Amino acid sequence: MAREPIQRIDNNHELRRQLLSHCRLTYGEVWEDRVCRHRVGCLDASKKEDILRLMGDEKTSLAVQDPPYNIVVGNANTTNLPKTSVKDYIQWSRIWVANTCSMLRDGSSLYVWLGADQNYGFQPLADFMIMMRQFPELKARSFITMRNQRGYGTQKNWMAVRQELLYYIKGEPKFNVDAEYTAIPKILRGYYKKVNGRMTENLERSKSENIRAGNVWVDIQQVFYRMEENVPGCYAQKPLKAVERIVQASSDAGDLVVDFFAHSGTTLLACERLKRCCFTCDIDPIFAEIAIRRLEHCRKTGKTGWQFKSPFRDAAIDLDITCGSDEQIMTKQDRSQKSLFGYSRIP
Numbered sequence: 001m002a003r004e005p006i007q008r009i010d011n012n013h014e015l016r017r018q019l020l021s022h023c024r025l026t027y028g029e030v031w032e033d034r035v036c037r038h039r040v041g042c043l044d045a046s047k048k049e050d051i052l053r054l055m056g057d058e059k060t061s062l063a064v065q066d067p068p069y070n071i072v073v074g075n076a077n078t079t080n081l082p083k084t085s086v087k088d089y090i091q092w093s094r095i096w097v098a099n100t101c102s103m104l105r106d107g108s109s110l111y112v113w114l115g116a117d118q119n120y121g122f123q124p125l126a127d128f129m130i131m132m133r134q135f136p137e138l139k140a141r142s143f144i145t146m147r148n149q150r151g152y153g154t155q156k157n158w159m160a161v162r163q164e165l166l167y168y169i170k171g172e173p174k175f176n177v178d179a180e181y182t183a184i185p186k187i188l189r190g191y192y193k194k195v196n197g198r199m200t201e202n203l204e205r206s207k208s209e210n211i212r213a214g215n216v217w218v219d220i221q222q223v224f225y226r227m228e229e230n231v232p233g234c235y236a237q238k239p240l241k242a243v244e245r246i247v248q249a250s251s252d253a254g255d256l257v258v259d260f261f262a263h264s265g266t267t268l269l270a271c272e273r274l275k276r277c278c279f280t281c282d283i284d285p286i287f288a289e290i291a292i293r294r295l296e297h298c299r300k301t302g303k304t305g306w307q308f309k310s311p312f313r314d315a316a317i318d319l320d321i322t323c324g325s326d327e328q329i330m331t332k333q334d335r336s337q338k339s340l341f342g343y344s345r346i347p
Helices: 013-020 048-055 086-101 125-134 240-250 266-273 285-301 332-336
Strands: 030-032 039-041 060-065 104-114 139-152 160-170 181-185 191-195 198-201 210-212 256-259 277-281
Touching: 013 285, 039 048, 039 285, 048 086, 048 277, 060 086, 060 240, 086 104, 086 125, 104 125, 104 240, 125 160, 240 266, 256 266, 266 277, 266 285
Parallel strands: 039 277, 060 104, 060 256, 256 277
Antiparallel strands: 030 039, 104 160, 139 160, 181 210, 191 198
């Protein structure tokens, strides 16, 4: 059976220690692409001065945010993807959302990936949605569900196979409805309604022979190790097709798109492929480095990820490091450097 060359990065402090020396950015620095003006920063989404350092005088028409979900991911509560109190999580979310709003021009869109922990009162999704009412400049537009082919199951409950995506707008942005059409042919037949006095069949009324995705996406494969776009070490990366759908629907070629939680660099890559400019950042220098490397790798090879290969092929990494939580193996000196290396995305 195939084994990923790098195990989950946020769950292994010793692996992180080895990878940090191969990162070109330290906290507070921004890398700028000379080809398409993309920017990648090692910055904190909850610090206004960091976002201003990334954005400069620019404003955006589209923000795609994928923050940590405040749930225990993969049965490991790490300092990089932690579960904290709902109160603290919402307080932190309010800050980064405010920072995002300040960068949105009138007539823009904001998409937020989020989770709902069915074992803990569906937090933080419900709390986050209520918190968003505190931003009158934003109007709730849609609640999108992306269906995973895999999920976490139980014999005493419905298997969890959904990912939540919230869509907000500021003003009246453009929406490219053509981006909604899938490759799935229409199969539903039957009378729909009267049009000009004639009962019109459902298939007659459509602009396409294929169905629209709507706000339930069932045609996108979640990323796993056998796919080309897989980035080993990145836990639960978003499918490139999902982010490309967002970018195509809510921006035009040449527009600026922002993402303040870069992780595997999917938004950056989507913008590269769709001829948009992307400003993105991550508080963790390793994920900022991965985003840059993924862009460079795509330009060099045409590939969207590494599948079974490592993003750090130039690094002499001990691949047999035992995975353990950061807190279990972090020394006292390491903890004192936590803010410098950006282990925690939440204060």
